[in-house]
Amino acid sequence: MERFDWDDLRFFLAVARSGRLTAAARRLGADHATVSRRVTSLEESLKAKLFERRPQGYTLTAHGERLLAKAESMETEALAIQSDIGGADMALAGTVRIGAPDGFGTCFLAPRLAGLAKAYPGLELQLIAMPRLLSLSKREADVAITLAPPKEGKVVARKLCDYRLGLYATREYLDSMPAVAKPDDLFEHRIVGYIDDLIFTPELDYLDEVAKGLRAQVQSSNVLAQMNAVVAGAGIGVIHHFMAAAEPRLVPVLPHTVSITRSFWLLVHADLKDVARVRAIVDFIVREAKAARSLLMGEPRIETQAAE
Secondary structure, eight states: OOOOOTTHHHHHHHHHHHSSHHHHHHHHTSOHHHHHHHHHHHHHHHTSOOEEEETTEEEEOHHHHHHHHHHHHHHHHHHHIIIIISOHHHHTOEEEEEEEOHHIIIIIIGGGHHHHHHHOTTEEEEEEEOSSOOOTTTTSOSEEEESSOOSSSSEEEEEEEEEEEEEEEEHHHHHTSOOOOSGGGGGGSOEEEOOGGGOOSGGGOOHHHHSTTOOOSEEOSOHHHHHHHHHTTSOEEEEEHHHHTTOTTEEEESTTTOOEEEEEEEEEEGGGTTOHHHHHHHHHHHHHHHHTHHHHHTHHHHHHSOOO
8 A cells, every 4th residue: 555645634634524625625725626636646545435526526435434533533633732742832823713603603702802812813713603503523613602512422512601582673663563562462563583494403493482373574594684674673573682782773672571591502522622722712702701691691681671
C-alpha cells in the first residue's frame, strides 16, 4: 500500500460532512477541483472507494463509513495537541463555530460577541443563527444552543437557562380590533406564528398552549420575521420577552394569563469539550446567560407593562 497524505483526511472529512464538493471547498477555503483531487488521491493510496459519486452529491461507501470514524478520532487528537501542547496564546486561536436558534443567536448572542472578540483576538468567531437543528457529529458547529437535550450522540449537554415568551401586538393594532380579555378572544384576531410543517422542533409549537385550536394566519419559519410582522401591525404573536424588550412599539397581551416557559440547552461534541478555545466559548455563553436571567425570563417587562 502507498503511503497516504494525512492531510487528505481533512478533505475527506469536509466532503463526508457536507456531501458536496463545492460546500466542502468553501469550508476548506479551496477550490472544488483541489478537493476532488485530494479525495481521489486518498482513495488511490488506500486502494478503496470511499464515496459513491451521484448527481445529487457524495455518499459514503462502507469503506468510507469505516474511515470516517477513524478520521474523526484523528481530528480530535489533532485538536487536543493544538490545545494541550501548544502555548496558551496558540490554544486560544483558531475558529469556533456557534450554532443557535435564530432569535437567541441574532438578538442575544450576536450583540454580546464584541466582548468575546476583544478578550480573545486570536479567535475567529462564526455564528450560525437559523431555525434548524445543527449536527455536532458532522461538525456543522462546535458549540450548539438547542431547545431540548439530545436523545443520542457523542455529545455533552447542560441546561443553559430557562426563558419565557408571551403574546405581543402593537397598540395601534389592538385599538382597531375587539378587546382581548381572555385567551378565547384571540380567535377573533389575526395571529402571527410558525408555518406548521416547518416547525423544526416541537418546543416551538406554542399556540395550542395559548388556546386549544388556535392557528396562525400570518406565518413564517423565522422568529425575527414574525416579530417584524407583529411590529408592522399584522396581528398578535408569541414573542420571546428578551426580543420584545428592545422593541418599544410592542405591548404585551394577556401578560398575567399567558406565559410560556422553555429552556435553552448548551451542547458540545464530547471530543471537543476540553479544547481550550471551545471551553472559552462555553464559559462565555454560560456567563452571559446567567447575567441576563431577568431579561430572558421577562421579569422587568411583565412587571412594568400594562396588564390585560
